[in-house]
Amino acid sequence: MLPRPLPALQTADKLSVEVISPPDDGDVVMAAVAAAVVPGGAAQQSSRLELPARRSVKVQAAQIDGQLYTYLQFPSETTTRSGYQVERRNIAVLASRKGRLYVCAASARSDQFSKQKRELLLRLVDSFRLV
Numbered sequence: 001m002l003p004r005p006l007p008a009l010q011t012a013d014k015l016s017v018e019v020i021s022p023p024d025d026g027d028v029v030m031a032a033v034a035a036a037v038v039p040g041g042a043a044q045q046s047s048r049l050e051l052p053a054r055r056s057v058k059v060q061a062a063q064i065d066g067q068l069y070t071y072l073q074f075p076s077e078t079t080t081r082s083g084y085q086v087e088r089r090n091i092a093v094l095a096s097r098k099g100r101l102y103v104c105a106a107s108a109r110s111d112q113f114s115k116q117k118r119e120l121l122l123r124l125v126d127s128f129r130l131v
Helices: 028-037 115-126
Strands: 014-020 047-050 058-064 067-080 085-097 100-109
Touching (some): 028 085, 028 100
Antiparallel strands (some): 014 100, 058 067
């Protein structure tokens, strides 16, 4: 039996890769969360992005081909200028090399999140490797 195909990405889904400097406070997990929630380091003027609390970020590390990868799962919220609150589910991975942090993050709106969407986002993030 062939595996069930994964759902397609939708226009509200996001995938980004950010390269950032390590934070002064040493908290690379929250630096990666900030890079995932606010790609490019600047919020759009039309919305307010909220970073999740550190306690709501699930963290798991894995050593793959000699490189340490830290996998993250966390919720985030955006309040649009018109007052709508949009919740997202985020799945990300971070790795460091030569004094830089590399963050690959995928997310979907919570109302469009399903078991199949989670699997798709996990596959996208799991495919990220530094070479």
